[in-house]
Amino acid sequence: MSRFRNAALMVALLAVAGIAAAQSSKYPGVGRDATTKEVAAWDIDVRPDFKGLPPGSGSVAKGQDVWEGKCAHCHGIFADSGEVFSPIVGVGGISKEDIKTGHVAKLLDKNYPGRTTFMKVATLSTIWDYINRAMPWTAPKTLTHDEVYAVTAYLLNLAGIVPDNFTLSDKNIADVQKLMPNRNGMDREHNMWPGREFSKVTKSDTANVACMKDCVPEPKVASFLPDYARNAHGNLAEQNRLVGAQHGADTTKPEPKTPEAAAEAVKSSVAATAKAEAKPAAKAAAGGVDNKAALALLSKYSCTACHAIDHKVVGPSFQEVGKKHAGKVDYLAGKIKSGGSGVWGPIPMPAQSLSEAEAKTIATWLAAGAAK
Amino acid sequence: MQEDLISGRIRKAPENFLNQDGIKTVFAEAKQGRRNFIRNAFAAAAAGAAGTAALAQGNPVPTEGGDPNILNLPEHSTGLGQGVASDGGYGHPSKYEANVQRRQSPGLTQTTQASVSFAPLQSLFGIITPSGLHFERHHQGWWDIDPSKHRLMINGMVKNAKVFTMDEIMRLPSVSRIHFIECGANTAVEWGNVAVPTVQYTHGMVSCSEFTGVPLITLLELAGADLKNGKYVLAEGADGSSMTRTIPMELIKSGEVFVAYGQNGEMLRPEQGYPLRLVVPGVQGVSWVKYLRRIEVGDMPYAAKDEAVHYIDLLPSGQHRQYSSIQECKSVVTTPSGGQVLLDKGFYNITGLAWSGRGKVKRVDVSVDGGRNWRTARIEGPVQSKAMTRFNIDWVWDGKPAIIQSRAMDETGFVQPTYKQLRAVRGTRSIYHNNAIQSWLVQESGEVKNVQVS
Numbered sequence: 001m002s003r004f005r006n007a008a009l010m011v012a013l014l015a016v017a018g019i020a021a022a023q024s025s026k027y028p029g030v031g032r033d034a035t036t037k038e039v040a041a042w043d044i045d046v047r048p049d050f051k052g053l054p055p056g057s058g059s060v061a062k063g064q065d066v067w068e069g070k071c072a073h074c075h076g077i078f079a080d081s082g083e084v085f086s087p088i089v090g091v092g093g094i095s096k097e098d099i100k101t102g103h104v105a106k107l108l109d110k111n112y113p114g115r116t117t118f119m120k121v122a123t124l125s126t127i128w129d130y131i132n133r134a135m136p137w138t139a140p141k142t143l144t145h146d147e148v149y150a151v152t153a154y155l156l157n158l159a160g161i162v163p164d165n166f167t168l169s170d171k172n173i174a175d176v177q178k179l180m181p182n183r184n185g186m187d188r189e190h191n192m193w194p195g196r197e198f199s200k201v202t203k204s205d206t207a208n209v210a211c212m213k214d215c216v217p218e219p220k221v222a223s224f225l226p227d228y229a230r231n232a233h234g235n236l237a238e239q240n241r242l243v244g245a246q247h248g249a250d251t252t253k254p255e256p257k258t259p260e261a262a263a264e265a266v267k268s269s270v271a272a273t274a275k276a277e278a279k280p281a282a283k284a285a286a287g288g289v290d291n292k293a294a295l296a297l298l299s300k301y302s303c304t305a306c307h308a309i310d311h312k313v314v315g316p317s318f319q320e321v322g323k324k325h326a327g328k329v330d331y332l333a334g335k336i337k338s339g340g341s342g343v344w345g346p347i348p349m350p351a352q353s354l355s356e357a358e359a360k361t362i363a364t365w366l367a368a369g370a371a372k
Numbered sequence: 373m374q375e376d377l378i379s380g381r382i383r384k385a386p387e388n389f390l391n392q393d394g395i396k397t398v399f400a401e402a403k404q405g406r407r408n409f410i411r412n413a414f415a416a417a418a419a420g421a422a423g424t425a426a427l428a429q430g431n432p433v434p435t436e437g438g439d440p441n442i443l444n445l446p447e448h449s450t451g452l453g454q455g456v457a458s459d460g461g462y463g464h465p466s467k468y469e470a471n472v473q474r475r476q477s478p479g480l481t482q483t484t485q486a487s488v489s490f491a492p493l494q495s496l497f498g499i500i501t502p503s504g505l506h507f508e509r510h511h512q513g514w515w516d517i518d519p520s521k522h523r524l525m526i527n528g529m530v531k532n533a534k535v536f537t538m539d540e541i542m543r544l545p546s547v548s549r550i551h552f553i554e555c556g557a558n559t560a561v562e563w564g565n566v567a568v569p570t571v572q573y574t575h576g577m578v579s580c581s582e583f584t585g586v587p588l589i590t591l592l593e594l595a596g597a598d599l600k601n602g603k604y605v606l607a608e609g610a611d612g613s614s615m616t617r618t619i620p621m622e623l624i625k626s627g628e629v630f631v632a633y634g635q636n637g638e639m640l641r642p643e644q645g646y647p648l649r650l651v652v653p654g655v656q657g658v659s660w661v662k663y664l665r666r667i668e669v670g671d672m673p674y675a676a677k678d679e680a681v682h683y684i685d686l687l688p689s690g691q692h693r694q695y696s697s698i699q700e701c702k703s704v705v706t707t708p709s710g711g712q713v714l715l716d717k718g719f720y721n722i723t724g725l726a727w728s729g730r731g732k733v734k735r736v737d738v739s740v741d742g743g744r745n746w747r748t749a750r751i752e753g754p755v756q757s758k759a760m761t762r763f764n765i766d767w768v769w770d771g772k773p774a775i776i777q778s779r780a781m782d783e784t785g786f787v788q789p790t791y792k793q794l795r796a797v798r799g800t801r802s803i804y805h806n807n808a809i810q811s812w813l814v815q816e817s818g819e820v821k822n823v824q825v826s
Contacts, residue, residue: 034533107690123675130677140612192696195622206789219742222826223565236711246712262817
């Protein structure tokens with residue numbers, strides 16, 4: 001192409017003139033060459049063929065130590081918890097036979113609860129890469145390479161793939177790949193990837209036809225939400241615009257059986273919503289409690305990764321804490337800073353590095369009941 | 373698990389939405405009386421007796437002889453209104469629109485940082501999603517990144533690895549294009565049975581914006597990418613999860629993929645990847661990497677976490693479909709839809725959205741009898757490739773039960789499948805890429821329910 005020939009010519013001329021080749025582009029002045037150091041800082045991906053994997057090693061035992069300190073509070077000691085995230089390994093998900101065949105048989109069992117990470121994943125690089133780039137949850141990219149090897153080794157051990165005394169390294173990782181239980185479990189023969197890199201399939205797997213008249217027998221309703229789930233997503237009257245051809249159904253009340261009752265329900269719910277809106281939104285802060293500041297701090301220090309306002313996540317809800325320790329501002333401020341375990345269960349809360357004043361803001365808010 | 377259902381905690385995203393117990397409970401309920409009620413209601417409708425009752429007037433003349441809203445001039449007609457720029461310099465929706473919000477589905481996720489909020493499709497008009505109502509999907513929380521410090525790196529199989537500042541990217545020739553973005557897991561909870569009440573929760577992980585940015589091919593050429601041997605491209609984000617996905621070279625070479633900084637006339641919202649995200653038209657949202665920091669050219673797919681553990685579709689064979697990326701043709705009626713109430717018998721405009729990851733929407737048909745008979749809807753133009761398309765069709769509701777469905781066809785001739793057809797090939801456990809025809813049951817009371825028909 002002539003454009004490239006011209007570019008090449010330009011390069012030659014500019015080189016003679018002693019100007020950097022980078023200046024020769026179609027868009028002069030835009031972008032510069034990345035330095036080796038810059039590329040090394042960001043190019044952290046590890047491919048299925050382990051290109052990009054840095055040297056290092058880690059044992060199952062060391063992995064367990066790292067795990068219990070940095071990972072177990074979300075994933076569970078044995079990586080089988082589904083409390084916060086999908087389980088990574090689970091009891092009885094993977095068999096010795098699977099490791100031989102490379103197909104996880106339990107994936108066919110509709111009654112097996114929760115397909116775990118190791119039941120699904122075909123590529124060990126995926127595990128190493130994701131732990132390295134994205135874990136731990138509140139402090140990604142802080143593990144050393146050896147720690148990533150060790151945690152990966154621990155998980156492989158929990159999944160029954162390597163023995164207790166195993167040490168994973170860049171030297172043997174390709175051999176472990178050959179044991180991955182679902183390594184042959186991926187199907188790329190479909191037309192849902194743009195391009196022909198994976199498959200020559202061009203036809204979709206479903207094929208409806210645009211029939212217009214008498215297409216199906218009389219339809220029967222096969223599935224709908226049971227009555228007890230009517231309000232499970234909150235009041236739908238408050239999730240629809242107040243004006244329009246349709247209004248939202250008031251799901252705080254039982255389903256109306258007649259059109260008149262439905263119309264009446266809509267009218268009263270509109271009135272109720274309008275009334276609720278007329279109330280001033282912001283409540284005045286009482287007793288030095290600054291809800292807004294406290295909520296902002298919870299977000300800033302990732303408290304919300306483990307606690308929620310009104311339900312248990314990893315730790316107790318803020319409202320539970322506030323109820324148990326009502327009024328005890330100093331105690332709570334101290335606990336926030338020191339962390340600890342035993343008050344609410346065995347899972348430890350790590351010590352938090354925030355200022356005295358910040359801890360006090362949160363503690364005051366907690367002690368006053370942890371309002372939203 | 374039944375308890376979880378009662379409290380609305382329908383468990384875990386993006387996988388394990390409903391466990392077997394929950395599904396059994398729902399099915400059991402469905403098999404009992406309620407189902408018969410609906411069947412009977414249909415039988416009654418078919419018998420068709422009832423002479424046409426005079427339709428009630430939605431806005432009757434009051435006994436006083438006139439509407440007080442007309443007769444008594446309101447304050448806004450008799451007083452002085454508010455001044456310019458009195459809204460902090462950035463306007464907000466009317467206070468009467470406070471119900472129109474993006475929302476979380478209760479119990480779907482245990483953290484808010486690896487979670488989803490759904491766009492209120494039932495309240496939107498046209499095809500553009502207001503930026504503040506655009507659905508959110510974060511993998512490790514969102515950030516508001518200083519654009520003066522954001523960098524984009526191009527490396528891998530290139531002559532010269534490159535670094536660009538935002539100033540530099542915004543100097544390059546730009547394109548502005550309207551595209552839909554749909555999460556691969558949109559409608560995931562409905563694979564087995566009805567699980568959520570409204571279109572916001574069934575289909576709200578789709579949005580459509582005008583995006584502005586620079587074609588990725590321009591940046592790859594600037595770096596001297598080896599486009600012959602470099603068959604795969606990795607996109608990587610700058611957030612904590614540093615999300616990665618393998619991006620199809622075919623769409624990069626065609627010029628369709630671009631790095632976007634603009635959305636609906638302003639910069640991207642922080643929740644949408646400010647200051648830079650990838651736009652991969654027609655491909656599921658997870659590939660539209662936010663906070664885009666790096667592009668790598670390589671000769672092998674990358675098997676990133678979100679293409680090797682999640683976003684893989686379990687088939688009845690026990691195999692997982694991998695690198696399934698295209699969002700196939702799909703549509704949904706947005707009003708009337710689940711959780712709404714028709715105020716009266718009479719005229720309604722049935723309206724909805726259709727889209728296809730393979731190009732333009734060619735036609736949309738609508739049925740009000742559960743798929744027996746269909747009429748072709750009006751399509752609002754101009755129809756754009758891999759963009760939302762709005763359809764409308766007239767309907768006079770006679771007050772009898774009706775099941776409303778829409779069925780879209782794209783320019784390749786592909787027709788949106790029924791649940792029966794979809795399940796026949798993919799089972800009920802593949803989580804992703806559910807593009808089945810949606811059914812809304814309008815009951816005699818006027819209340820609309822999410823249902824699936826057999």
